[in-house]
Ligand SMILES: O=C(O)CCC(=O)C(=O)O
């Protein structure tokens with residue numbers, strides 16, 4: 001059981017819908033949506049250093065290599081973070097590590113499965129499906145940020161992309177550690193959300209004020225990574 005049942009019963013869904021409609025951007029923050037002990041096992045799996053690879057995006061070209069990155073101006077640099085490698089573990093590590101990695105993979109599969117997508121469909125009143133998504137797996141993954149990493153301001157809107165989910169996996173995250181998600185919001189009133197463990201942020205990427213970025217990590221806490229899942233969902 002990945003989901004915490006109380007958080008997805010009918011009355012909870014009604015409450016989410018209500019607060020979605022009143023928020024700008026259209027978003028909700030749900031704490032404790034997932035089974036905490038299963039998430040703990042996921043967090044353990046993510047500690048394996050070999051499972052991560054640096055990802056760099058510029059605004060004009062995603063997935064750039066080092067040379068392109070060096071040539072890009074600072075304002076062109078959009079994302080610098082690590083992305084989780086689903087298949088890295090099986091060839092490089094021990095059986096024990098593989099067991100850990102399996103739970104991390106199982107959770108990503110759950111997040112793209114019918115049960116979870118139908119919860120999101122009910123909250124957003126839109127029919128979500130992977131029917132026409134060429135590579136569903138690349139729409140759901142783990143990321144981590146260190147002190148030199150960043151996610152600069154961007155929008156995640158794209159035709160047919162209805163829902164974005166961000167889930168944070170940072171136990172004992174210090175209130176001064178930085179790493180808050182910031183939505184532009186409206187009337188110059190940005191909305192900041194701390195990346196706390198088992199906190200899920202759902203938002204409509206085409207709603208007003210949904211452009212966002214991540215505040216940099218503060219150097220006093222430089223030894224900690226900030227972990228999250230980003231997952232995008234599409235309609236037909
Ligand atoms: O890590 C976050 O809080 C935001 C990540 C994000 O904006 C993205 O993956 O598109």
Ligand SMILES: [Fe+2]
Pocket residue numbers: 154155156212
């Ligand atoms: Fe984003």
